[in-house]
Amino acid sequence: MNQVKKNIDAAMGRIKADLVLKNANFINVFTESIDRGDIAIVGDTIIGIGKYSGETQIDCSDLYVTPGFIDAHVHIESSMIMPQQFGEIVIKKGITTIIADPHEIANVEGMNGVDLMIDNSKEAPIDIFFMLPSCVPATKFEDSGYALNSEDLRKLINNNVVLGLGEVMDVPAVVNNDSEILKKLYMSRNKHVDGHCPNISPNELNACLSSGIKTDHESTNAKEALLKVSRGMYVMLREGSAARNLRALLPAINNRNFGRFLFCTDDRHIDDLLEVGSIDNCIRISIKQGLNPIKALIIASFNAAKCYDLKDRGAIAPGYKADLVLFEDIKGLNIIKVIKDGKEYKELPVKNHAKINVKSSMHMDFIDSEIFKVESKASVVNVIKLIPNSLETKLVQRKIESQHGYIKRMVEKDVLKISVIERHHNTGKHFVGFIEGLGLRHCSIAQTIAHDSHNIIVVGDNDKDMEVAVNTLVSIGGGIVMVSGGKVIAQLSLPIGGIMTFEDPHLVAEHLNRLSRIARGFGVREEYDPFISLSFMSLPVIPEVKITSRGLFDYKKFDFIELFVKK
Structure with a gap:
């Protein structure tokens, strides 16, 4: 009751508001216009638009204000x-x-x-x-x-x-x-x-x-x-x-x-x-x-x-929450201040974030490169073809060359092996397929970020590198690992479920940027984020073809399809 009375008194100008944004050019979401006036705030609520004075005032004469x-x-x-x-x-x-x-x-x-x-x-x-x-x-x-x-x-x-x-x-x-x-x-x-x-x-x-x-x-x-x-x-x-x-x-x-x-x-x-x-x-x-x-x-x-x-x-009007953005340049959106719950947000020193005891989510044994061998059953295979700047893919067919009963290589040069390995219940389930368009060469990438089941997904042109990458993931409790020439060249540990970390965001970004630069150095094309693009190759609810630990999945049929195309 007292808060309601205070809001009314401030709206009527009988008392000062807690905060007033003076002379604001604000976005009126109801009229699709830019209006001008003082925005008066009490507590976390906007209580008036017009002419007001406040205990604290911010001059917004040269700024825009939007929800x-x-x-x-x-x-x-x-x-x-x-x-x-x-x-x-x-x-x-x-x-x-x-x-x-x-x-x-x-x-x-x-x-x-x-x-x-x-x-x-x-x-x-x-x-x-x-x-x-x-x-x-x-x-x-x-x-x-x-x-x-x-x-x-x-x-x-x-x-x-x-x-x-x-x-x-x-x-x-x-x-x-x-x-x-x-x-x-x-x-x-x-x-x-x-x-x-x-x-x-x-x-x-x-x-x-x-x-x-x-x-x-x-x-x-x-x-x-x-x-x-x-x-x-x-x-x-x-x-x-x-x-x-x-x-x-x-x-x-x-x-x-x-x-x-x-x-x-x-x-x-x-x-x-x-x-x-x-x-x-x-x-x-x-x-x-x-x-x-x-x-x-x-x-x-x-x-x-x-x-x-x-x-x-979502609006700048009496009775609405005082969550506001103050910015310059209506087109460039140069943000100057953010008001949250009626208070100017000010970045605080780095906090000691509350942490939990993290147990490894890697419930699987180490693997051997033998699992990546693909027995040759025909001369043509179904391949996942990437589409630039999209999570969708195309289903294409490509010719193979065989040796000793196994696929030796693809006739199309920009095709890599891709595999998903179950990691939650140590079932040993895995499937090996092929992906085209990523551009990666002489390097393998393995990660536990694999939507949405987040098993291990690994891609590469060398079975041994793929083995090292997967086994390193198991050792570090999940994240991203890159291997070339049998050696780990970069990694990012994500101990929370294999997908998150408590580490400082700026450090995580720095690590990720480094991994991205390395991936680009090994040929990954600019139109693909090397790790996000890879992570969505295991999500079968996005067209057209994806891979899971059980096989190659065709979205149109909403069922698995054979890896080999038989005449």
């Missing part, structure tokens, strides 16, 4: 750092709220991993909301550390930081009325449900929307985005480290439908976050591509708040 940015869909784990550290990085980019889907750690550590992310997020300087992982594993064709059912998720569905059900990746399970996915959808009927709907047919889209799915971040062209928007779906404009669909989708936005678009990063490495940015990067790209700056700033804030029913944020 804090919201990342509508992000997997924090892909940054390789924990939520608390993640928040400390992105708030400086104007991000004040994110909607996180912790399905990466859930595939490795189950609900304990989800609890870990939620607990750690409480120390972050931003608001972190969560969507419960809906598909762990992503499909029945994978070998994850855990499988989460509706009863597992029900324990957290009413948690106040849980907004609903995370991206439903198994579209065939939805359209074919799989009983377990139906239970999860029904459990979330009064919450929000995110989708994952690449290349979806109109009827399948109708089925997904009818099931309660509300958003999608897997559109790759404007036509696809327009269909989804026309049916009432929110379409996310994604600019991650590997999947960059933003530019391709911008032509779909017009004056009538722009309220149905959101920005998201999905999967973004720490080096990109530090050097290029997050949602602020999406805004700059969109403006540079011709999108009206005001619309870009509204998409970055108010649209996401509406989509997820975050009714207290």
